[in-house]
Amino acid sequence: MAEPIIETSHLTKSFKGFKAVDDISLRVEAESIHALIGANGAGKTTCFNLLTKFLRPSDGTIHFKGRDITSLKPDRVARLGMVRSFQISAVFGQLTVLENVKLALQRHRGESYDFWSSVRRLDHLRGRAMELLADVGLTDAADTPAAELPYGRKRALELATTLALDPEVMLLDEPMAGMGTEDVGRIADLIRSVSRGRTVLMVEHNLGVVAELCDRITVLARGGVLVEGDYATVSRDERVIESYIGGAQHA
Numbered sequence: 001m002a003e004p005i006i007e008t009s010h011l012t013k014s015f016k017g018f019k020a021v022d023d024i025s026l027r028v029e030a031e032s033i034h035a036l037i038g039a040n041g042a043g044k045t046t047c048f049n050l051l052t053k054f055l056r057p058s059d060g061t062i063h064f065k066g067r068d069i070t071s072l073k074p075d076r077v078a079r080l081g082m083v084r085s086f087q088i089s090a091v092f093g094q095l096t097v098l099e100n101v102k103l104a105l106q107r108h109r110g111e112s113y114d115f116w117s118s119v120r121r122l123d124h125l126r127g128r129a130m131e132l133l134a135d136v137g138l139t140d141a142a143d144t145p146a147a148e149l150p151y152g153r154k155r156a157l158e159l160a161t162t163l164a165l166d167p168e169v170m171l172l173d174e175p176m177a178g179m180g181t182e183d184v185g186r187i188a189d190l191i192r193s194v195s196r197g198r199t200v201l202m203v204e205h206n207l208g209v210v211a212e213l214c215d216r217i218t219v220l221a222r223g224g225v226l227v228e229g230d231y232a233t234v235s236r237d238e239r240v241i242e243s244y245i246g247g248a249q250h251a
Protein backbone atom coordinates (compact mmCIF):
# COMPACT_ATOMS: atom_id res chain seq x y z
CA MET A 1 0.00 0.00 0.00
CA ALA A 2 1.23 3.51 -0.82
CA GLU A 3 2.21 5.92 1.95
CA PRO A 4 -0.91 7.28 3.63
CA ILE A 5 -1.50 11.02 3.48
CA ILE A 6 -3.73 10.79 6.57
CA GLU A 7 -3.13 8.20 9.24
CA THR A 8 -4.84 7.85 12.56
CA SER A 9 -3.63 5.59 15.28
CA HIS A 10 -5.91 4.34 18.06
CA LEU A 11 -8.09 7.42 17.62
CA THR A 12 -10.67 7.57 20.39
CA LYS A 13 -13.31 10.08 21.47
CA SER A 14 -15.35 9.59 24.62
CA PHE A 15 -18.34 11.63 25.65
CA LYS A 16 -18.83 11.16 29.40
CA GLY A 17 -17.43 7.65 29.21
CA PHE A 18 -19.28 6.68 26.01
CA LYS A 19 -16.84 5.93 23.18
CA ALA A 20 -18.32 7.49 20.04
CA VAL A 21 -15.04 6.73 18.26
CA ASP A 22 -13.21 3.75 19.65
CA ASP A 23 -9.63 2.94 18.70
CA ILE A 24 -9.80 3.78 15.00
CA SER A 25 -6.66 3.30 12.95
CA LEU A 26 -7.38 4.71 9.54
CA ARG A 27 -5.11 5.08 6.51
CA VAL A 28 -6.09 7.32 3.65
CA GLU A 29 -3.92 6.99 0.56
CA ALA A 30 -2.78 10.07 -1.29
CA GLU A 31 -4.83 10.90 -4.38
CA SER A 32 -7.59 8.46 -3.51
CA ILE A 33 -11.27 9.10 -2.91
CA HIS A 34 -12.06 7.52 0.44
CA ALA A 35 -15.46 7.25 2.11
CA LEU A 36 -16.51 6.79 5.71
CA ILE A 37 -19.86 5.06 5.86
CA GLY A 38 -21.93 3.37 8.55
CA ALA A 39 -25.35 3.24 10.14
CA ASN A 40 -26.75 6.11 12.19
CA GLY A 41 -24.66 6.68 15.29
CA ALA A 42 -21.71 4.62 13.98
CA GLY A 43 -19.30 7.47 14.70
CA LYS A 44 -18.75 8.95 11.21
CA THR A 45 -19.38 12.57 12.14
CA THR A 46 -17.34 12.31 15.31
CA CYS A 47 -14.45 10.75 13.40
CA PHE A 48 -14.71 13.46 10.74
CA ASN A 49 -14.76 16.20 13.38
CA LEU A 50 -11.63 14.71 14.94
CA LEU A 51 -9.84 14.71 11.58
CA THR A 52 -10.82 18.31 10.87
CA LYS A 53 -9.83 19.25 14.40
CA PHE A 54 -13.28 20.43 15.43
CA LEU A 55 -13.07 17.95 18.28
CA ARG A 56 -10.11 16.95 20.44
CA PRO A 57 -9.44 13.23 20.68
CA SER A 58 -9.55 11.56 24.08
CA ASP A 59 -6.78 9.28 22.91
CA GLY A 60 -4.72 8.41 19.84
CA THR A 61 -2.96 10.42 17.17
CA ILE A 62 -3.60 11.92 13.73
CA HIS A 63 -0.80 12.29 11.20
CA PHE A 64 -1.02 14.31 8.00
CA LYS A 65 1.81 13.84 5.49
CA GLY A 66 3.84 12.18 8.21
CA ARG A 67 3.42 15.08 10.62
CA ASP A 68 1.63 14.76 13.95
CA ILE A 69 -1.31 17.19 13.77
CA THR A 70 -3.19 15.82 16.78
CA SER A 71 -3.00 19.05 18.74
CA LEU A 72 -3.07 21.59 15.90
CA LYS A 73 -5.99 24.00 15.45
CA PRO A 74 -8.34 23.74 12.43
CA ASP A 75 -6.99 26.84 10.66
CA ARG A 76 -3.43 25.57 11.00
CA VAL A 77 -4.43 22.22 9.51
CA ALA A 78 -6.20 24.04 6.67
CA ARG A 79 -3.01 25.98 5.94
CA LEU A 80 -1.09 22.72 5.81
CA GLY A 81 -3.39 21.63 2.98
CA MET A 82 -6.30 19.74 4.55
CA VAL A 83 -9.53 21.69 3.99
CA ARG A 84 -13.09 20.90 4.98
CA SER A 85 -15.75 21.83 2.47
CA PHE A 86 -19.54 22.16 2.68
CA GLN A 87 -21.35 22.97 5.87
CA ILE A 88 -18.64 25.36 7.04
CA SER A 89 -17.63 26.69 3.67
CA ALA A 90 -18.46 30.39 3.77
CA VAL A 91 -20.58 31.59 0.88
CA PHE A 92 -21.79 35.17 1.08
CA GLY A 93 -25.28 35.32 -0.38
CA GLN A 94 -25.26 39.01 -1.20
CA LEU A 95 -22.03 38.78 -3.19
CA THR A 96 -21.91 37.44 -6.72
CA VAL A 97 -20.58 34.00 -7.49
CA LEU A 98 -17.41 35.53 -8.95
CA GLU A 99 -16.88 37.81 -5.94
CA ASN A 100 -17.18 34.83 -3.60
CA VAL A 101 -14.43 32.96 -5.42
CA LYS A 102 -12.21 36.05 -5.62
CA LEU A 103 -12.61 36.51 -1.88
CA ALA A 104 -11.64 32.88 -1.23
CA LEU A 105 -8.56 33.31 -3.45
CA GLN A 106 -7.61 36.45 -1.56
CA ARG A 107 -7.89 34.68 1.78
CA HIS A 108 -5.73 31.85 0.49
CA ARG A 109 -3.05 34.25 -0.65
CA GLY A 110 -3.08 35.85 2.78
CA GLU A 111 -3.62 39.31 1.35
CA SER A 112 -4.86 41.96 3.74
CA TYR A 113 -8.41 41.26 4.70
CA ASP A 114 -10.71 44.23 4.64
CA PHE A 115 -13.99 42.65 3.67
CA TRP A 116 -16.07 45.40 2.07
CA SER A 117 -13.40 47.50 0.45
CA SER A 118 -11.46 44.44 -0.66
CA VAL A 119 -14.33 42.89 -2.61
CA ARG A 120 -14.11 45.80 -5.02
CA ARG A 121 -10.33 45.63 -5.22
CA LEU A 122 -9.92 42.04 -6.26
CA ASP A 123 -9.80 42.41 -10.00
CA HIS A 124 -6.32 40.93 -10.23
CA LEU A 125 -7.86 37.63 -9.10
CA ARG A 126 -10.52 37.58 -11.81
CA GLY A 127 -8.62 35.31 -14.22
CA ARG A 128 -7.99 32.53 -11.70
CA ALA A 129 -11.50 32.90 -10.27
CA MET A 130 -13.03 32.44 -13.72
CA GLU A 131 -10.91 29.31 -14.25
CA LEU A 132 -12.26 27.88 -11.01
CA LEU A 133 -15.83 28.73 -12.02
CA ALA A 134 -15.24 26.95 -15.33
CA ASP A 135 -13.96 23.90 -13.41
CA VAL A 136 -17.23 23.64 -11.51
CA GLY A 137 -19.51 24.61 -14.40
CA LEU A 138 -20.54 28.03 -13.10
CA THR A 139 -19.13 30.33 -15.78
CA ASP A 140 -22.61 31.48 -16.80
CA ALA A 141 -23.50 32.31 -13.18
CA ALA A 142 -20.44 34.52 -12.48
CA ASP A 143 -22.50 37.68 -11.95
CA THR A 144 -25.42 36.06 -10.13
CA PRO A 145 -25.75 36.82 -6.42
CA ALA A 146 -24.86 33.58 -4.62
CA ALA A 147 -28.16 33.62 -2.71
CA GLU A 148 -30.05 33.25 -5.99
CA LEU A 149 -28.35 30.01 -7.00
CA PRO A 150 -30.37 26.82 -6.82
CA TYR A 151 -29.18 24.34 -4.18
CA GLY A 152 -27.00 22.12 -6.38
CA ARG A 153 -25.21 25.08 -7.92
CA LYS A 154 -24.60 26.58 -4.48
CA ARG A 155 -22.80 23.38 -3.63
CA ALA A 156 -20.75 23.73 -6.81
CA LEU A 157 -19.82 27.24 -5.66
CA GLU A 158 -18.76 25.87 -2.28
CA LEU A 159 -16.49 23.46 -4.13
CA ALA A 160 -15.01 26.36 -6.10
CA THR A 161 -14.32 28.36 -2.92
CA THR A 162 -12.69 25.27 -1.41
CA LEU A 163 -10.60 24.70 -4.54
CA ALA A 164 -9.49 28.33 -4.31
CA LEU A 165 -7.51 27.24 -1.25
CA ASP A 166 -5.74 24.66 -3.45
CA PRO A 167 -6.08 21.89 -0.86
CA GLU A 168 -4.16 18.65 -1.06
CA VAL A 169 -6.90 16.96 0.91
CA MET A 170 -10.57 17.87 0.67
CA LEU A 171 -12.85 16.68 3.44
CA LEU A 172 -16.45 16.56 2.30
CA ASP A 173 -19.22 16.19 4.84
CA GLU A 174 -22.21 14.50 3.16
CA PRO A 175 -21.76 16.30 -0.16
CA MET A 176 -25.01 14.87 -1.53
CA ALA A 177 -27.20 15.73 1.48
CA GLY A 178 -30.47 17.31 0.44
CA MET A 179 -29.94 16.89 -3.31
CA GLY A 180 -32.26 15.64 -6.00
CA THR A 181 -31.17 12.83 -8.32
CA GLU A 182 -30.07 15.13 -11.12
CA ASP A 183 -27.83 17.23 -8.85
CA VAL A 184 -26.34 14.10 -7.25
CA GLY A 185 -25.02 12.94 -10.63
CA ARG A 186 -23.68 16.37 -11.46
CA ILE A 187 -21.92 16.89 -8.11
CA ALA A 188 -20.49 13.34 -8.25
CA ASP A 189 -18.98 14.13 -11.66
CA LEU A 190 -17.63 17.38 -10.26
CA ILE A 191 -16.04 15.72 -7.26
CA ARG A 192 -14.42 13.17 -9.56
CA SER A 193 -13.01 15.84 -11.83
CA VAL A 194 -11.74 18.17 -9.08
CA SER A 195 -10.22 15.25 -7.16
CA ARG A 196 -7.54 14.71 -9.82
CA GLY A 197 -4.20 15.15 -8.12
CA ARG A 198 -5.90 15.53 -4.73
CA THR A 199 -7.15 13.33 -1.94
CA VAL A 200 -10.82 13.33 -0.97
CA LEU A 201 -12.22 11.93 2.25
CA MET A 202 -15.99 12.05 2.53
CA VAL A 203 -18.78 11.02 4.83
CA GLU A 204 -21.63 10.00 2.58
CA HIS A 205 -24.94 8.21 3.06
CA ASN A 206 -25.70 7.70 -0.63
CA LEU A 207 -24.28 4.26 -1.33
CA GLY A 208 -24.74 4.62 -5.08
CA VAL A 209 -22.41 7.62 -5.02
CA VAL A 210 -19.93 5.82 -2.79
CA ALA A 211 -19.94 2.79 -5.12
CA GLU A 212 -19.32 4.93 -8.14
CA LEU A 213 -16.83 7.45 -6.79
CA CYS A 214 -14.77 5.91 -4.04
CA ASP A 215 -11.58 3.87 -4.32
CA ARG A 216 -11.71 2.84 -0.70
CA ILE A 217 -14.41 2.61 1.90
CA THR A 218 -14.19 2.34 5.66
CA VAL A 219 -17.34 1.02 7.27
CA LEU A 220 -17.80 2.11 10.86
CA ALA A 221 -20.00 0.42 13.44
CA ARG A 222 -20.35 1.31 17.10
CA GLY A 223 -17.37 3.65 16.95
CA GLY A 224 -14.95 1.13 15.44
CA VAL A 225 -13.87 -0.01 11.98
CA LEU A 226 -16.03 -2.91 10.85
CA VAL A 227 -14.57 -3.51 7.39
CA GLU A 228 -12.34 -1.64 4.97
CA GLY A 229 -11.84 -2.17 1.25
CA ASP A 230 -13.20 -1.30 -2.17
CA TYR A 231 -16.94 -1.23 -2.70
CA ALA A 232 -17.10 -4.78 -4.10
CA THR A 233 -15.33 -6.16 -1.01
CA VAL A 234 -17.26 -4.11 1.49
CA SER A 235 -20.70 -4.61 -0.04
CA ARG A 236 -20.53 -8.42 0.03
CA ASP A 237 -19.21 -8.63 3.58
CA GLU A 238 -21.75 -10.38 5.79
CA ARG A 239 -21.01 -8.12 8.76
CA VAL A 240 -21.64 -5.04 6.66
CA ILE A 241 -24.85 -6.45 5.25
CA GLU A 242 -26.07 -7.26 8.75
CA SER A 243 -24.93 -4.27 10.71
CA TYR A 244 -24.92 -1.52 8.15
CA ILE A 245 -27.25 -2.19 5.26
CA GLY A 246 -29.95 -3.36 7.67
CA GLY A 247 -29.59 -0.25 9.78
CA ALA A 248 -29.31 2.20 6.90
CA GLN A 249 -32.65 1.96 5.23
CA HIS A 250 -32.92 5.72 5.42
CA ALA A 251 -29.87 6.16 3.17
Ligand SMILES: Nc1ncnc2c1ncn2[C@@H]1O[C@H](COP(=O)(O)OP(=O)(O)OP(=O)(O)O)[C@@H](O)[C@H]1O
Nearest residue numbers: 015018019020038039040041042043044045046047
Ligand atom coordinates in the same frame (compact mmCIF):
# COMPACT_ATOMS: atom_id res chain seq x y z
N1 LIG B 1 -21.32 15.74 21.74
C1 LIG B 1 -21.76 14.52 22.02
N2 LIG B 1 -22.10 14.18 23.28
C2 LIG B 1 -22.55 12.95 23.59
N3 LIG B 1 -22.69 11.94 22.68
C3 LIG B 1 -22.37 12.22 21.40
C4 LIG B 1 -21.90 13.52 21.00
N4 LIG B 1 -21.66 13.48 19.66
C5 LIG B 1 -21.98 12.22 19.25
N5 LIG B 1 -22.40 11.48 20.29
C6 LIG B 1 -22.83 10.06 20.22
O1 LIG B 1 -21.81 9.34 19.58
C7 LIG B 1 -22.34 8.36 18.71
C8 LIG B 1 -21.79 8.57 17.32
O2 LIG B 1 -22.36 9.78 16.78
P1 LIG B 1 -21.96 10.32 15.34
O3 LIG B 1 -22.75 11.55 15.13
O4 LIG B 1 -20.49 10.39 15.21
O5 LIG B 1 -22.51 9.16 14.41
P2 LIG B 1 -22.76 9.17 12.82
O6 LIG B 1 -22.21 7.88 12.32
O7 LIG B 1 -22.22 10.40 12.23
O8 LIG B 1 -24.35 9.16 12.74
P3 LIG B 1 -25.35 9.86 11.68
O9 LIG B 1 -25.28 9.02 10.44
O10 LIG B 1 -26.66 9.73 12.37
O11 LIG B 1 -24.89 11.27 11.51
C9 LIG B 1 -23.86 8.49 18.80
O12 LIG B 1 -24.32 7.51 19.70
C10 LIG B 1 -24.05 9.88 19.35
O13 LIG B 1 -25.24 9.96 20.11
